[in-house]
Amino acid sequence: MFSSTAVLLTLMALGYASPIVYRQEASPFVFTNSNGLNFTQMNTTLPNVTIFATGGTIAGSSSSNTATTGYTAGALGILTLLDAVPEVLNISNVAGVQISNVGSPDVTSSILVQIAHQINNVVCNDPTMAGAVVTHGTDTLEETAFFLDATVNCEKPVIIVGAMRPATAISADGPFNLLEAVSVAINPAARNRGAMVVMNDRIVSAYYVTKTNANTMDTFKAYEQGNLGTLISNTPYFFYPPVTPTGKAAYDIRNVTAIPRVDILMSYQDMSNDTLYSAVSSGAKGIVIAGSGAGSTSSNFSLAMQDVITMHGIPIIDSTRVMSGEVSNSGFDPEDPSPISSGFLNPYKSRVLLGILLAQMRNVTEIAGAFNGSATFVG
Numbered sequence: 001m002f003s004s005t006a007v008l009l010t011l012m013a014l015g016y017a018s019p020i021v022y023r024q025e026a027s028p029f030v031f032t033n034s035n036g037l038n039f040t041q042m043n044t045t046l047p048n049v050t051i052f053a054t055g056g057t058i059a060g061s062s063s064s065n066t067a068t069t070g071y072t073a074g075a076l077g078i079l080t081l082l083d084a085v086p087e088v089l090n091i092s093n094v095a096g097v098q099i100s101n102v103g104s105p106d107v108t109s110s111i112l113v114q115i116a117h118q119i120n121n122v123v124c125n126d127p128t129m130a131g132a133v134v135t136h137g138t139d140t141l142e143e144t145a146f147f148l149d150a151t152v153n154c155e156k157p158v159i160i161v162g163a164m165r166p167a168t169a170i171s172a173d174g175p176f177n178l179l180e181a182v183s184v185a186i187n188p189a190a191r192n193r194g195a196m197v198v199m200n201d202r203i204v205s206a207y208y209v210t211k212t213n214a215n216t217m218d219t220f221k222a223y224e225q226g227n228l229g230t231l232i233s234n235t236p237y238f239f240y241p242p243v244t245p246t247g248k249a250a251y252d253i254r255n256v257t258a259i260p261r262v263d264i265l266m267s268y269q270d271m272s273n274d275t276l277y278s279a280v281s282s283g284a285k286g287i288v289i290a291g292s293g294a295g296s297t298s299s300n301f302s303l304a305m306q307d308v309i310t311m312h313g314i315p316i317i318d319s320t321r322v323m324s325g326e327v328s329n330s331g332f333d334p335e336d337p338s339p340i341s342s343g344f345l346n347p348y349k350s351r352v353l354l355g356i357l358l359a360q361m362r363n364v365t366e367i368a369g370a371f372n373g374s375a376t377f378v379g
C-alpha cells in the first residue's frame with residue numbers, strides 16, 4: 001500500500017504542491033461541532049460540508065502510477081483524499097465521516113440506511129451545514145445515489161462522487177471530482193434538486209443516472225434526461241432551475257433499520273423459471289425482472305411470475321435490461337395482482353425502490369402507485 005506521503009509527493013511532482021499545510025499528527029482535527037463532526041479547519045466565513053467516505057476507487061491506491069486496474073479499492077482513508085485536494089479547504093470547512101472502506105460491490109443496504117440516517121441527522125437538521133458529499137466506488141454508485149435521493153428529505157445538496165482512475169494513476173480523476181463535488185454541495189443553486197452525481201465536470205440527477213461505460217471517465221449519464229448542469233473551471237452552472245423528477249416520491253425511513261431482500265433476475269433466451277423459485281425459497285421478499293425489450297420474459301417464466309405473485313404474495317417489478325426506455329404501465333389491479341411495471345427505472349433502481357417500500361410495509365397498491373408515479377408519501 002502506498003503511504004499518504006508517497007501520494008503527496010506524487011501529487012506535488014504533478015504540480016499539486018499546496019500552500020495549505022495539512023496536519024499529519026495524530027489528531028488533525030481543530031474543531032468538533034455539536035453533532036460530534038470533526039473538522040480539519042474552521043474558518044467561520046466558509047460553508048461547512050460533511051464528506052461521508054465509503055471507499056472505492058476514489059480512495060484507492062495502486063502499486064504503480066500507470067496501472068489503472070488491479071489496485072486495492074478503499075485502501076486510503078478520507079484524510080488522504082483531502083491531502084490530495086487541499087483546494088477543498090479554500091472553499092469549505094470539511095468534516096469527514098468514514099462510514100466504511102469497501103469497494104462498492106460490498107456496499108450493503110445496511111450501509112445505505114446508516115448514511116441516510118446520518119445525512120438526515122447531522123446535515124439536514126443542522127443549519128450550519130451546507131450539504132453532504134458521499135465518496136463511493138463507481139460500480140454500484142447509482143444504487144446508493146438513488147437510495148439517498150429517495151430517503152434524504154431536505155433541500156440541501158447530497159452529492160455522490162467517485163473516480164474511475166486510482167489515486168496513484170497519472171491524471172487521476174478523483175481529486176478534481178472531489179473538489180467539484182464540494183463546489184456543488186456548497187452552491188445555493190444546487191438546493192432543492194435532490195441527490196446528484198458529480199463526476200467528469202457533469203452534474204446528473206441521481207434519480208436517472210446510470211453507469212454507461214465500464215472503463216472510461218465519461219461514464220455517468222442519463223441518456224434521455226440529460227445533465228442538470230456542468231462545471232466550468234470548478235464553478236457549477238445549472239441549465240435549469242430546481243426541478244423534481246416526474247413521479248418521484250420521498251420516503252421517511254427514520255424508523256427503518258433494515259431493508260428486506262430483493263433479487264434481480266434477467267430475461268434471456270433459454271431462461272428457466274427455477275431461478276425464480278430459487279430466489280423465493282432463498283428468502284427474497286420482492287423480485288425485479290430485468291426483462292428483455294419493454295419488459296418481456298419467456299412464456300413459461302411469465303406463468304411462473306404470476307404463480308409467485310398469486311401463490312406466494314411476492315411483488316414482482318418488471319423492468320428492462322435495455323439501457324434506456326420505459327416498461328409502460330400495464331394497468332395494475334390490486335384485486336388481481338400482476339407484475340408491476342418499472343416505468344423508466346432500471347432494474348437496479350427498481351430493486352432499491354422496492355426494498356424501501358417493503359421496509360416500510362407498503363401494500364401492493366402503494367407499491368404500484370410508487371412505480372407508476374402517483375404516490376407522494378412524504379412531502
Ligand SMILES: *[C@@H]1O[C@H](CO)[C@@H](O)[C@H](O)[C@H]1NC(C)=O
Nearest residue numbers: 029032036037038096097098
Ligand atoms: C471525532 O473525533 C473523535 C476523537 O478522535 C472520535 O471519537 C469521533 O468518533 C470522531 N467523530 C467522527 C464523526 O468521526
Ligand SMILES: *[C@@H]1O[C@H](CO)[C@@H](O)[C@H](O)[C@H]1NC(C)=O
Nearest residue numbers: 042043044045046047090091
Ligand atoms: C477564511 O475564508 C475567507 C473566504 O471566505 C478568506 O478570505 C480568509 O482568508 C479565510 N481566513 C483564513 C484565516 O484562512
Ligand SMILES: *[C@@H]1O[C@H](CO)[C@@H](O)[C@H](O)[C@H]1NC(C)=O
Nearest residue numbers: 033044045046047048128129
Ligand atoms: C460553519 O460552522 C461553524 C461552526 O459551527 C459556524 O460558526 C459557521 O457559521 C458555519 N458556516 C456557515 C457559512 O454557516
Ligand SMILES: *[C@@H]1O[C@H](CO)[C@@H](O)[C@H](O)[C@H]1NC(C)=O
Nearest residue numbers: 018019020086087088089090
Ligand atoms: C487558496 O486561496 C488563496 C487566496 O485566494 C490562494 O492564494 C491559494 O492559492 C489558494 N490555495 C489553493 C490550494 O487553492
Ligand SMILES: *[C@@H]1O[C@H](CO)[C@@H](O)[C@H](O)[C@H]1NC(C)=O
Nearest residue numbers: 251252253254255256360378
Ligand atoms: C416512527 O415510529 C414512531 C413510534 O412508533 C411513530 O410515532 C412515527 O409516526 C413513525 N414515523 C414514521 C415516519 O414512520
Ligand SMILES: *[C@@H]1O[C@H](CO)[C@@H](O)[C@H](O)[C@H]1NC(C)=O
Nearest residue numbers: 269270271272298299300301
Ligand atoms: C415450457 O415448458 C413446457 C413444459 O415443460 C415445455 O414443453 C416447453 O418447451 C417450454 N417452452 C419454452 C418456450 O421453453
Ligand SMILES: *[C@@H]1O[C@H](CO)[C@@H](O)[C@H](O)[C@H]1NC(C)=O
Nearest residue numbers: 272273274300301303304307
Ligand atoms: C416452469 O417451467 C417448466 C419448464 O421448464 C414448466 O414445466 C413449468 O410448468 C413452469 N412453471 C410454471 C409455474 O409455469
Ligand SMILES: *[C@@H]1O[C@H](CO)[C@@H](O)[C@H](O)[C@H]1NC(C)=O
Nearest residue numbers: 334335362363364365366367
Ligand atoms: C393499501 O394501503 C392504503 C393506504 O395507503 C389503503 O388505503 C389500502 O386499502 C391498502 N390496500 C390493501 C389491499 O390493503
Ligand SMILES: *[C@@H]1O[C@H](CO)[C@@H](O)[C@H](O)[C@H]1NC(C)=O
Nearest residue numbers: 329331365366368369372374
Ligand atoms: C397508479 O397506481 C395506483 C395505485 O395502485 C392506481 O390507483 C392508479 O390508478 C394507477 N395510475 C395509473 C395511471 O395507472
